[in-house]
Amino acid sequence: MHRAADLLAAYLPGSFYYSSARGALLADGVHATVRAGHGTRAGAAAEALEAAAVSGVDEPVVVGAIGFRPDSEASLVVPAVVRRSGAPTATAEHPPAPPWDAGAWSIAHRPEPAGYVDGVRRALELIKTGELDKVVLARSLELVADAPVPVPSLLARLVLLDPAAHAFAVDVSAPGDPAPRTLVGASPELLVSRRGPAVVANPLAGSLPRVADEEENRRRVAALLASAKDRAEHAHVAGQVAEVLGRFCVDLEASPEPVVVGTPTMWHLSTRVTGRLADPADPAVSALALAEALHPTPAVCGVPAERATSAIAELEPVDRGYYAGLVGWTDLAGDGEWVVTIRSAEVCDRTVRLFAGAGVVAGSDPAAELAETSAKFRTLLRALGLEGVA
Numbered sequence: 001m002h003r004a005a006d007l008l009a010a011y012l013p014g015s016f017y018y019s020s021a022r023g024a025l026l027a028d029g030v031h032a033t034v035r036a037g038h039g040t041r042a043g044a045a046a047e048a049l050e051a052a053a054v055s056g057v058d059e060p061v062v063v064g065a066i067g068f069r070p071d072s073e074a075s076l077v078v079p080a081v082v083r084r085s086g087a088p089t090a091t092a093e094h095p096p097a098p099p100w101d102a103g104a105w106s107i108a109h110r111p112e113p114a115g116y117v118d119g120v121r122r123a124l125e126l127i128k129t130g131e132l133d134k135v136v137l138a139r140s141l142e143l144v145a146d147a148p149v150p151v152p153s154l155l156a157r158l159v160l161l162d163p164a165a166h167a168f169a170v171d172v173s174a175p176g177d178p179a180p181r182t183l184v185g186a187s188p189e190l191l192v193s194r195r196g197p198a199v200v201a202n203p204l205a206g207s208l209p210r211v212a213d214e215e216e217n218r219r220r221v222a223a224l225l226a227s228a229k230d231r232a233e234h235a236h237v238a239g240q241v242a243e244v245l246g247r248f249c250v251d252l253e254a255s256p257e258p259v260v261v262g263t264p265t266m267w268h269l270s271t272r273v274t275g276r277l278a279d280p281a282d283p284a285v286s287a288l289a290l291a292e293a294l295h296p297t298p299a300v301c302g303v304p305a306e307r308a309t310s311a312i313a314e315l316e317p318v319d320r321g322y323y324a325g326l327v328g329w330t331d332l333a334g335d336g337e338w339v340v341t342i343r344s345a346e347v348c349d350r351t352v353r354l355f356a357g358a359g360v361v362a363g364s365d366p367a368a369e370l371a372e373t374s375a376k377f378r379t380l381l382r383a384l385g386l387e388g389v390a
């Protein structure tokens with residue numbers, strides 16, 4: 001077992017880094033690439049793990065990320081070397097200052113804030129006609145620096161600003177990229193984790209920005225718990241997660257009432273769903289198989305899922321890529337942990353593309369959804385030393 005701080009310091013672009021309260025993992029080199037399409041990735045991962053074990057890889061894992069769309073890109077590999085540590089902890093050390101100058105960035109909004117508000121209005125019309133119950137609409141920021149962005153410093157700042165988050169850095173380079181591309185982020189949302197027969201998911205939806213004033217934060221937490229609009233937005237996600245896991249689990253439990261959880265920048269309604277696998281020895285029920293069955297939840301897509309997916313394609317001007325997908329790891333025993341790829345960015349050379357989305361349901365206020373996406377950008381913007389630009 002390594003020290004969490006050493007693992008973080010050893011990260012280099014091209015490596016895979018993932019940390020959460022369960023521990024940290026740093027993976028280097030590629031023993032095998034897992035190439036498979038939608039719905040067959042868990043099976044292909046299991047085969048790759050078996051083959052790696054046979055060829056002598058010690059305790060092989062599959063690590064990586066899968067994009068939002070069912071037919072989208074994925075970056076899944078069996079790494080050559082894996083190092084693990086305990087969870088990163090809040091240290092007395094302050095995060096390193098950003099090694100770049102805030103003035104050196106250009107920023108493009110896609111769409112412009114007014115265009116996003118317009119998209120939310122159009123989504124509300126689809127909800128009024130009964131075509132949709134919920135859709136999560138995202139917008140993006142494209143930031144360009146005057147020099148290549150050092151991903152290790154960005155990752156270190158994300159981890160140290162919120163050691164409790166699910167922090168990650170994944171190489172997602174594709175043919176034609178001018179330079180290596182890295183997906184980096186600090187997600188609050190556990191899609192699913194599996195340890196032996198025990199399964200846990202932690203759907204989030206229904207949010208308010210966190211502020212500096214603690215009195216105001218207490219008011220916001222109470223307002224979120226009392227908000228019928230946010231509870232309805234949340235119930236869609238908690239219900240779908242429980243329904244899907246119920247197909248695989250016995251003793252499924254979900255708290256009847258959501259609670260509020262906080263990140264350094266947001267408050268969210270949260271439900272913890274736990275269960276025990278009916279047949280843990282079934283090789284078809286790995287953590288990745290459960291994650292594929294759950295994805296995309298209404299925390300990033302909507303209800304009904306098919307119409308929400310087409311509304312997202314119609315209303316969002318930029319393809320989501322890996323945003324709102326999943327990132328994590330799974331091992332030979334089927335254990336693993338996958339999180340929803342939110343509060344994330346893709347970094348390629350001098351460019352950082354951020355996405356943030358907000359759930360739209362009947363009663364949503366377009367201006368409030370815009371403000372919510374601005375607040376969600378702050379996870380990455382703080383790490384970049386660029387607070388206040390969105």
Ligand SMILES: C=C(O[C@H]1C=CC=C(C(=O)O)[C@@H]1O)C(=O)O
Pocket residue numbers: 136138189204205206207268298299300342343355356357358359376
């Ligand atoms: C889609 C995002 O957040 C999801 C997770 C938590 C709360 C959400 C919400 O309240 O809309 C979203 O469903 C994002 O951060 O881009």
